Amino acid sequence: MLFIYENSFEGLLTAIFEAYRLKITPEIAAAENYQKSLFDEVRFITSDPAKAARVSAKLQALEIFRNVQYCFLSSVPAKEKIIFNYVRKTLSAGRNVDGNYADPDVASALECLRRVAREAERLKGLLRFQELSDGSFYAACEPEHCVLPLLAGHCRARFSAQNWMIHDARRGLALVYQDHRLDLFSAAHIQNVRDKYAAQESRYQELWKTFWHAVAIQERKNPRLQRQFMPKRYWKYLVEKN
Amino acid sequence: MDLQEKIAILSGAARYDVSCASCGVSRAVSRDVNRFAEKGLGSTVSAGICHSWSDDGRCVSLLKVLLTNYCIYDCAYCVNRRSNDVPRAAFTPAELIDLTIQFYKRNYIEGLFLSSGVAQSPDHTMEQLIRVARTLREEQQYYGYIHLKIIPGASPELVSLAGRYADRLSTNIELPSAPSLQLLAPDKKPQIIAQTMDTVTAAAPAAGQSTQLIVGATPERDLQIVSLAEHLYQANNLSRVYYSGYVPVNSDQRLPALLGDPAMDAERSRSVRLREHRLYQADWLLRFYKFSAAEILSPEYPDLDEFVDPKTAWALRHPELFPVEINKAKYAELLRIPGIGVRSAKRIVQTRRFHSLDAKALQRIGVVWKRAKYFVTCGGHLPDVAVRSSPAALYRFFSTEQKQKLLPGQEQLALFAA
Numbered sequence: 236m237l238f239i240y241e242n243s244f245e246g247l248l249t250a251i252f253e254a255y256r257l258k259i260t261p262e263i264a265a266a267e268n269y270q271k272s273l274f275d276e277v278r279f280i281t282s283d284p285a286k287a288a289r290v291s292a293k294l295q296a297l298e299i300f301r302n303v304q305y306c307f308l309s310s311v312p313a314k315e316k317i318i319f320n321y322v323r324k325t326l327s328a329g330r331n332v333d334g335n336y337a338d339p340d341v342a343s344a345l346e347c348l349r350r351v352a353r354e355a356e357r358l359k360g361l362l363r364f365q366e367l368s369d370g371s372f373y374a375a376c377e378p379e380h381c382v383l384p385l386l387a388g389h390c391r392a393r394f395s396a397q398n399w400m401i402h403d404a405r406r407g408l409a410l411v412y413q414d415h416r417l418d419l420f421s422a423a424h425i426q427n428v429r430d431k432y433a434a435q436e437s438r439y440q441e442l443w444k445t446f447w448h449a450v451a452i453q454e455r456k457n458p459r460l461q462r463q464f465m466p467k468r469y470w471k472y473l474v475e476k477n
Numbered sequence: 478m479d480l481q482e483k484i485a486i487l488s489g490a491a492r493y494d495v496s497c498a499s500c501g502v503s504r505a506v507s508r509d510v511n512r513f514a515e516k517g518l519g520s521t522v523s524a525g526i527c528h529s530w531s532d533d534g535r536c537v538s539l540l541k542v543l544l545t546n547y548c549i550y551d552c553a554y555c556v557n558r559r560s561n562d563v564p565r566a567a568f569t570p571a572e573l574i575d576l577t578i579q580f581y582k583r584n585y586i587e588g589l590f591l592s593s594g595v596a597q598s599p600d601h602t603m604e605q606l607i608r609v610a611r612t613l614r615e616e617q618q619y620y621g622y623i624h625l626k627i628i629p630g631a632s633p634e635l636v637s638l639a640g641r642y643a644d645r646l647s648t649n650i651e652l653p654s655a656p657s658l659q660l661l662a663p664d665k666k667p668q669i670i671a672q673t674m675d676t677v678t679a680a681a682p683a684a685g686q687s688t689q690l691i692v693g694a695t696p697e698r699d700l701q702i703v704s705l706a707e708h709l710y711q712a713n714n715l716s717r718v719y720y721s722g723y724v725p726v727n728s729d730q731r732l733p734a735l736l737g738d739p740a741m742d743a744e745r746s747r748s749v750r751l752r753e754h755r756l757y758q759a760d761w762l763l764r765f766y767k768f769s770a771a772e773i774l775s776p777e778y779p780d781l782d783e784f785v786d787p788k789t790a791w792a793l794r795h796p797e798l799f800p801v802e803i804n805k806a807k808y809a810e811l812l813r814i815p816g817i818g819v820r821s822a823k824r825i826v827q828t829r830r831f832h833s834l835d836a837k838a839l840q841r842i843g844v845v846w847k848r849a850k851y852f853v854t855c856g857g858h859l860p861d862v863a864v865r866s867s868p869a870a871l872y873r874f875f876s877t878e879q880k881q882k883l884l885p886g887q888e889q890l891a892l893f894a895a
Contacts, residue, residue, distance in 0.1 A: 460534025
């Protein structure tokens, strides 16, 4: 049996609810990733807030709600299977079993969330804001996982007195902080921001590049180590690498 | 002189300062997530954040600059020494404050690391550094990270003032022994550095005090260096000791001369880097693995092994303690097994509550199995009896593996991240 859920987190929780109600172990896939196949027996799951709330209450009681949310943000293929196995393992134990790293279901879920958390941590450092002529700051990125929600609290605490936007160009999402309000929008069309630069923006970019080149010890060049910490896929939006 | 030139000179002059850590303190403009600060910029997170990595693979977290590279001292190893004919520059406080704020707003940096050549006198220089930090905090409402260098000999009042505005202070001990310091830095007095470090210990802010020393420019053995680090951690409660493998920037008869032959110079540079790496590993053993300096090295073994990491070298000298039974060993014993780090040791203790562990489980936990398997049993079972012949054979086996990894193309394994 294959469950197709509407792309939201609520949809996935509803699918988990349905699996338990019907006492089956389905394959689960998001509608956006579903490719029609002749052989699967398919059921479309309509998101149901009440059912999702019951699952989420249970996950909270078992202290795995946050972990499941993180896994949901990942782009790991078949994350639904990882989540379902992890939830089932915890539910059948009747308690939190996160300490059991040797269990394959627990280990895959923790590994999955660790990848998401690690990319969020990385971007906290690698985001580069550009000042626009209206005084706001704009940063673009193309993260592997959907980490914008995980950057919100950090950036709000840090840049609370300026308006800013973080644009996930890969997913067409934008996290916008304006007049002390934080919102997540879909943002398919953000054009070239270079035309909207503040007058001083290019100057500070040049100063940063000068600094960045000057701190490197030339006798100790080590591009492999640099790429290990700062993989090439992030370079596109790094001022110092362009 | 324009700002581009200044930043090139004054960050270039600071590049040999090793520390770039932005960790150890957690602070936000407003901790209340529902209340937004109208003013103010910045926060700190206790794990620190790296914002970039430079071409040498080192983390760039802070705007690391000198206020000025004019210096009244003439230390043999220092690129900014008085007798060097290098371009000199000085930031005005306003320039530096603007750079910090503008870089910070663009998320280039986690904060400011401000050091300086000694202009006029230690107190005069210290006052200038403090002025920048104070203006950032009080006038700009800047809450990001600030690391200030303390100039040895600065008055205690200035040191404690610096501790009020900075998150971390550091005083460089420069060299591993007093005779070496007297030889290479005759203007700096060992007693004064020690006194200043004690003053800083008393005034240290949340993220504490760090120091750095140059290795490979003077004849000290690793035993002396690791023992010094242990002493500093205990007596001065330091957060970090940084080791800086000597990079020849000056020719001076008191320093190891360049060999002239590029191949030989490259080889020496490789071995200095490897030594630095091994010292950091030994430092980790002191700070996170509860080793003492006397366990890591002894008069019989005064230097760290080039081809085997210090923990493995220790284990091979103590065959009587191995193999360790994974399912019974205490946390402290697990920590001492080669191939098991702090995280895997903690996970082993947690996971054992659920069931006993075998080789597969250990690998899933994240143990470096190809190393650990020679030192453990799982439920009484020896995982790899075949190769477990003798410590000498294991030493040959591990060191050959390392040599193959290190010698061709020789990439650096630095541990600058933290």
